[in-house]
Amino acid sequence: EKLLVQGSWSWRVADGYVYWSAGMWAMLGYEPHERTETVPDNFYIKHIHPDDVPEAEASWTDYLTSGQSRRAVEHRLVRRDGKVITVVRQSRLIEQDTDGKPLQIVGVTADVTERRRSQGDLQRQADLLRNILDNSQTGIYRLRPVCDPQGGVVNFRFTQANKTLAGLLGCQPSDLEGTLLTERFAATATNGLLDLYRDIWQTGRNQRVEFYYEGDGINAWYDVMVRPYDGELLVTFLDISRRKQYEQAMERQTDNYRSILDASLNAIVSMRAIRQPASDSDVPGSVVDFMMETVNHAMFAMTGRHAEQVQGTTLLTSFPGNLESGFFDVYVRVVETGRSERFTQYYQDTNGLRAWYEVQAVRQGADTVVLTFQDVSELKNYQAELEGQANLLRAVLDNSATGIVLYKAIRDNNRRITDFTHELSNSTNNQVTGRNDLEGTHWLKHYPENIRNGLFDTFVRVTETGQSERLTFPFRAHGIEGWFEALSVKQGDGVLFTYLDISELKAYQQELEQANLELRRSNEELERFAYVASHDLSEPLRKINTFAKMLTDRHAAELAGDGQLFLERMTAAARRMQLLIQSLLDFSRIGRKETTFVAVDLDAVVADVVSDLEVAIANRKAAVQV
Numbered sequence: 001e002k003l004l005v006q007g008s009w010s011w012r013v014a015d016g017y018v019y020w021s022a023g024m025w026a027m028l029g030y031e032p033h034e035r036t037e038t039v040p041d042n043f044y045i046k047h048i049h050p051d052d053v054p055e056a057e058a059s060w061t062d063y064l065t066s067g068q069s070r071r072a073v074e075h076r077l078v079r080r081d082g083k084v085i086t087v088v089r090q091s092r093l094i095e096q097d098t099d100g101k102p103l104q105i106v107g108v109t110a111d112v113t114e115r116r117r118s119q120g121d122l123q124r125q126a127d128l129l130r131n132i133l134d135n136s137q138t139g140i141y142r143l144r145p146v147c148d149p150q151g152g153v154v155n156f157r158f159t160q161a162n163k164t165l166a167g168l169l170g171c172q173p174s175d176l177e178g179t180l181l182t183e184r185f186a187a188t189a190t191n192g193l194l195d196l197y198r199d200i201w202q203t204g205r206n207q208r209v210e211f212y213y214e215g216d217g218i219n220a221w222y223d224v225m226v227r228p229y230d231g232e233l234l235v236t237f238l239d240i241s242r243r244k245q246y247e248q249a250m251e252r253q254t255d256n257y258r259s260i261l262d263a264s265l266n267a268i269v270s271m272r273a274i275r276q277p278a279s280d281s282d283v284p285g286s287v288v289d290f291m292m293e294t295v296n297h298a299m300f301a302m303t304g305r306h307a308e309q310v311q312g313t314t315l316l317t318s319f320p321g322n323l324e325s326g327f328f329d330v331y332v333r334v335v336e337t338g339r340s341e342r343f344t345q346y347y348q349d350t351n352g353l354r355a356w357y358e359v360q361a362v363r364q365g366a367d368t369v370v371l372t373f374q375d376v377s378e379l380k381n382y383q384a385e386l387e388g389q390a391n392l393l394r395a396v397l398d399n400s401a402t403g404i405v406l407y408k409a410i411r412d413n414n415r416r417i418t419d420f421t422h423e424l425s426n427s428t429n430n431q432v433t434g435r436n437d438l439e440g441t442h443w444l445k446h447y448p449e450n451i452r453n454g455l456f457d458t459f460v461r462v463t464e465t466g467q468s469e470r471l472t473f474p475f476r477a478h479g480i481e482g483w484f485e486a487l488s489v490k491q492g493d494g495v496l497f498t499y500l501d502i503s504e505l506k507a508y509q510q511e512l513e514q515a516n517l518e519l520r521r522s523n524e525e526l527e528r529f530a531y532v533a534s535h536d537l538s539e540p541l542r543k544i545n546t547f548a549k550m551l552t553d554r555h556a557a558e559l560a561g562d563g564q565l566f567l568e569r570m571t572a573a574a575r576r577m578q579l580l581i582q583s584l585l586d587f588s589r590i591g592r593k594e595t596t597f598v599a600v601d602l603d604a605v606v607a608d609v610v611s612d613l614e615v616a617i618a619n620r621k622a623a624v625q626v
Helices: 022-027 043-047 050-066 113-117 120-134 163-169 193-203 241-246 299-303 327-337 377-398 427-433 455-465 503-555 562-588 602-612 614-620
Strands: 005-012 017-020 070-078 084-096 102-111 138-147 153-161 207-215 218-229 232-239 267-275 287-295 341-348 354-363 368-375 403-411 417-425 469-477 480-490 494-501
Touching: 005 022, 022 102, 043 050, 050 070, 084 113, 138 163, 153 193, 193 207, 193 218, 193 232, 218 241, 267 299, 267 327, 287 327, 299 354, 299 368, 327 341, 327 354, 327 368, 354 377, 403 427, 403 455, 417 427, 417 455, 417 494, 427 480, 455 469, 455 480, 455 494, 480 503, 503 562, 562 602, 602 614
Parallel strands: none
Antiparallel strands: 005 017, 005 102, 070 084, 084 102, 138 153, 138 232, 207 218, 218 232, 267 287, 267 368, 341 354, 354 368, 403 417, 403 494, 469 480, 480 494
16 A cells, blocks of 8 residues: 655745755655755745646635634645646644734645545445435535624534535525525524534534424424534434334434545654663664654544643653554664655554554654554455455355356447456356356357357347346357356346256256156056957946846746845946946046046945955955954
């Protein structure tokens, strides 16, 4: 990580004497032999980018007449070599006459070019957050206090407002800027909101409230966040009327928005080396500590320690962790070698302070080191979280049984899609394709078959219409063979393609269809056999029934005793045989006709079965109990 490059300066207003540190000269590209003890008139202004000169001069003039003790402005400078850099110039009034006119101003100018460029990894997240805020119902506005002659706050004036606030009045944000709060929202004078703003301004404490606003044509609940910021009040609000109406019993959810804060000023510390006595007067003793002689107010934001608490103390007394964390060795090296060093290091000590810091250490004079540092813990934690999420996502993708590929459209000058690039390919896709070098390559270069099989047209259609498409298809080309079930979903200017190899399922399906075909053929043959068998068996039974009837009709008188009984049993057995043959035929057709269930007399069924098995039961001397 590249850190800030900065230089300090001072200006005696009365005689126009201007001093620049070595850092200022180096920032503008001047070699040591080209630097002068005093800075020529307008030398700095000549290096300001032409487009930024009017605003920079206006800001400087306003600062000199405003009576403010501090000011920070950002503009561009043109170095001696023509390179354009972006800087933040921080000014502090340290002496003025009895009339309040400036006598001496000191400051620090920091090169923030690399910082602006280093935001690339977080830019997409910031853009997403801004887009969420812009499309949410969150209102944002700033108020500047309006005071009476005694200094009491009597009103507030809008300095900035977004469309959400302006929409409440049916106007544009520019219509609100410069107007009084009670002029636009008269109800604030009586509903307590103006008093709330006064209290926050006087105490300097942030406050968040749920506020019911009634008046000015508005009747709604709002979640309001107010905080003092840069001489103003920053107010954000969200209409929570529906949540109040439907979810009053629920605990408030985390806010859907976060205030994006401008980067606070860096902590700056000027330290003088403390050396132990040397045995040789010509050789300086070794550095054993540093006395912190000058500390700015940003120290509290960076360490939780006020400037007054640490100024005048030694480094290792107030911040003992510098020794074990390795910071102290860097500072000693800077003092001894005179070479500036920039680094990022984790700090912790026995006082409970733990944080990541960006540090720049520059030697000023023989034994003085000037430190500029800022807390970058949040950025470090975010980077670690982002890296962890990316690793987790990649692990999930690579362990998925589903092939996952992200494609980005390649368009010609007419915005027509001509191909796609592989943006991401998980391990399953690499195994199916037999390649692990797809990412960053052109899709059709590897798989031209996708033009002929229509998959390219599908991707184009999904990309242009945003409509997802699901398809099942065989693929036999480029060393890939199988059946696949896939889903194509629009993702940015491209397609997220997920698929599953269903070749085995397809094979099982085909085997099942073949088995069903064989089963139908077997059933048809069984039905034909049953029909023929029932027809062939029915004919002899009809003869048995006929002759039995003839015996009964013609010779019943001659058949006495067992003869009559045997004839009746033979006739009953023939009838049951006829019924069994018909039942066999009906059973063979059971799959081709609707089955109807009816109640039967189980006693009669058992009696018929026992009668049919009478001979077998008698031969085996069996007993049947029902």
